[in-house]
Amino acid sequence: QVQLVESGGGLVQAGGSLRLSCAASGRTFSIYAMGWFRQAPGKEREFVAGIGWSGGSTNYADSVKGRFTISRDNAKNAMYLQMNSLKSEDTAVYYCAADRRPYSDYVGVRYVEVWGRGTLVTVSS
Secondary structure (H helix, E strand, O other): OOEEEEEOOEEEEOOOOEEEEEEEEOOOOOOEEEEEEEEOOOOOOEEEEEEOOOOOOEEEOOOOOOOEEEEEEHHHOEEEEEEOOOOHHHOEEEEEEEEEEEOOOOOOHHHEEEEOOOEEEEEEO
8 A cells, every 4th residue: 555654743833843754655655756735724835845856856836945944765665754944834734745746856636646644733932
């Protein structure tokens, strides 16, 4: 069974940090771009950060640039999101996603093949 499982969410004060992890199982994800998306209450799911299959390319939403860092460890079939200087507007459920296109340098929402179930991040002001 192919699945992605997020962990690391929780409650943090504004200005604090969290590190999210995404563990992949069922098949290797090392040749696929992956990314993080989030959905705040009452809002649509939005792109946060993406990383190419080799880890050599990354891209971020403007709202998190300079504060969040995405990374991956293909040997461990895992992906991470380091979130610093958190703001109340970062409160959301964060989802891990894997693209279906082999050897892609970016993740496209229309090409997401597998979604995780999400982990809740709550930032108190």
